[in-house]
Amino acid sequence: MDLKVSQIDQVAPRIRQIELVAADGGALPAFTAGAHIDLTLGNEETRSYSLLNDPAETHRYVLGVLRETESLGGSAYVHDVLKAGDVLKSSSPINQFPLYEAGDYNILIAGGIGVTPLVSMAHRLKALGKEYTLHYCARSREDAAVLDELEKIHGPRIKAHFDGGDPSRGADLKAILEKRPPAGHVYVCGPLGFIKAVNAAGAHWPRGTIHYELFKGSPADLTPDNNDEPFDVVLKKSGKTYTIPVGKSILAVLKAEGYKIKTLCTAGTCGTCRVTYLSGIVDHRDDVLDDDEKGEVLQVCVSRAMPGETLVLDL
Template sequence: MASPRIIMKLTVTAARKEPGDVLVIDLKHPRKPVLPAFEAGSHVDVHLPEGKVRQYSLCGDPTELGRYTIAVKRENDGRGGSAWIHETIAVGSTLPVSAPRNHFALKPGEGPTLLLAGGIGITPILAMARALARQAKPFELHYFTRGRALTPLLEVIEDDLPGGNVRIHFDDEPQTRQNIAALLANRSDDAQTYYCGPPGFMAVVGRAAQHWPEGTVHFETFQPPEFDGAPPEPFVIELAEGRVVEVSAETTALAALRAAGVPLMASCENGVCGTCECAMLAGQPIHRDAVLSKEARGHRFIPCVSRATGVLKLDL
């Protein structure tokens, strides 16, 4: 059964505008000097009015446990969360924030790490670069942006990271451009790559990294994957106690479970945050999320978007 997650009412102690219509926010606990620890790649759920929940990567230094730092890009065509934050949040504001979760963790190893970020996708990648630099592990960070005047967190990157490890590529400065396919053409022994950014960037990197061995390429996406448009079919969920929940073709597994009285938490409801993740005991799932690894897909399930064929048994 899903358990409630810790929600903390944190105070905004700093809020600064960055290029690219990005607001960088520092959050601290009003009474406790230390926040729950996080690893590079982690994100938090920010709870907004009217029940809205949005996920933002922590881009600060994981060793600084007194504050969380998030960077929010205003999306005028989005669902309204980023606009509310930009228009409302100021120093002294209070934001309900979850304890950190991580679906994009660095894998242990001593080999070189290639970090690729596009636009606001720099947020989890920056935390990874900080962690690798602190551990004196070999890495390269390649940051792809439209132009210097539109690049958020540029000053932070230049001040906090070793210059020899960082390459910044501006679309409007030909001398800085980098072909992603060429960058990923040759893989060093034991190398891992991590990437995050807008859909077009994600597609380019994904294609360029297809020849890398399984388990060496890791990504986090802000958008759900696209599917072939095949109409969904009804299926059945069997709960651990033996009760059966029918999922029609017109509804999601998450909605059907909630209607049956299963108090399953959810946030994005489009398969990118992992809040509603649950254990799968048996069955033939149709995974449609952008969270679970290939290994996890053998025993985990994301009911907000994923479906199944026949009977799916969940540990709920």
Template sequence: MKDSQQLVVSEVLQATARIRRFVLRHPQGDALPAFEAGAHLDVSIPLATGDLAVRSYSIASSPADCSHYLLGVLREDAGKGGSAAMHGRVQAGQLLTCSLPKNHFPLVPESPHYLLVAGGIGITPILSMVRVLAAQARTFSIHYCVRSADDAAFVDELKALAGDKLTLHCDGGDPTRGVDLDLLLRNAPAGADVYVCGPRGLNEAVIGAARRAHWPDERIHFEFFGAAAPADGDAAFRVVLQQSGQTVEVASDESILDALIRQGVEPIYDCKRGECGLCATTVIEGEVDHRDYVLSPDDKTSRKQMCVCVSRARCGDLTLDL
């Protein structure tokens, strides 16, 4: 891992039945590298197999306090083992290799109102934002969507920070019983910025509601968790690398990025979710099925670029400027 740091786990606490709080500090007690609300760490997690899994976790603590980083980790029973290892193997006193803080989900410096929407473990970057906005006496509201009150991590801290600005939405697992997003976005204060972090369905619902309410894209901010899952009907295809002449086979259940890495090609990338745009690559030939959230409609229509972490060939093969 490039630009890494060794951090010690100073505290592990159960926040809910499936979420644990991890407090990370410098081994010698020094101040940690600064970060802004919305930032995350890439954490190398030791698996039972002896391998390392790298997972990204948002920092939930205050940027004003660099004595520690607070993380919240949801145990994903159907995941690939990273969160299970964090819950089952990582203990207080253990050293972890982590990246420096990265941020693809920053607060804009000036907004007449910050509308914050979190779903489940998506509360972690939102909590850091609430800490900043409350300390600066900024105008904001927060809507926290969970299955039940027992699933709401960090809720006591949120209540203390946000007071009546916090609304907890418990839908019992039925999204139709949750917050009316169309109403929420239509009635938001003029010029507001919306920030959403949660499951893919919630994020896409908020983005859709904002666009139906004619919000400009620059005022819609979001972060997804986890790499994009393969879609039903995805097929294998080939990618020809124009610069090297190499041909890379992309399986139906892997991304172009993962296929490139498997073949020893290392393009610049970070999020693996189609959000940051670092992996955007020039398309020489082929039809692209765009699945990212960062390229503009004009970019996608021009077919000149694609985000190789999530987008695929619509049909046939692709030739990329790599």
């Protein structure tokens, strides 16, 4: 569908809030709390963005977009080029991070821009009359883009935690998750390390009660493993060879060289960036390919070559 940018607000130094309406002025498809849309930007990049407004609204979708420090094109486009009046292609809302509405007690934990799907969840939980608390973890109040509005709507149910850039001064996740109320659910969204920390702090919660989603559009820079090494990829069609350094993905290197590869999550979880390979042993680091597929394709946003291997890609 076509969506028109009706408003853009700079809500934090690195966060823009984008309001979209139907280009034909009609009602939009309804969405449920936690949903996202896949938006094709004017530079032909497709990115997933969580919807942060009240799911009861059908006249608009609202997104929050962080300017990534090493953007692969998505967030830089939204911050530097996108303007009110632009029309973008979008998918209908998709929900891979649903709210279990039967849950009586809900703890929402946001790391930075990961707050966006949790804002729509808080709206819904308020409408349902459920118990909920939203813990909003950010570097500072200035960086917590939607905090003022959340506090206005939800009052003391919002708990802000500011770490000043030092994670050791962040929220006490163990204390937050210490009690396990019956029919309790936890929802967490943020960077991978943050999600892992919440899962570790809630290890005593029953299986299936901690729900999480990685925030979208994170850069394709990788946290290196201790034994990572640089390796070469050879592109079969051009015969060109590129060296992939430690800490960079194949995707980041090829994009910088001008290759167009479709991406969404850039975290190995959506399957979009798969590329066929012809030789070499791959260190698969994705969460989507099954064993058969791993013999033929790799996800270039996360996967690497095994030490000493060169990968020949069908590109």
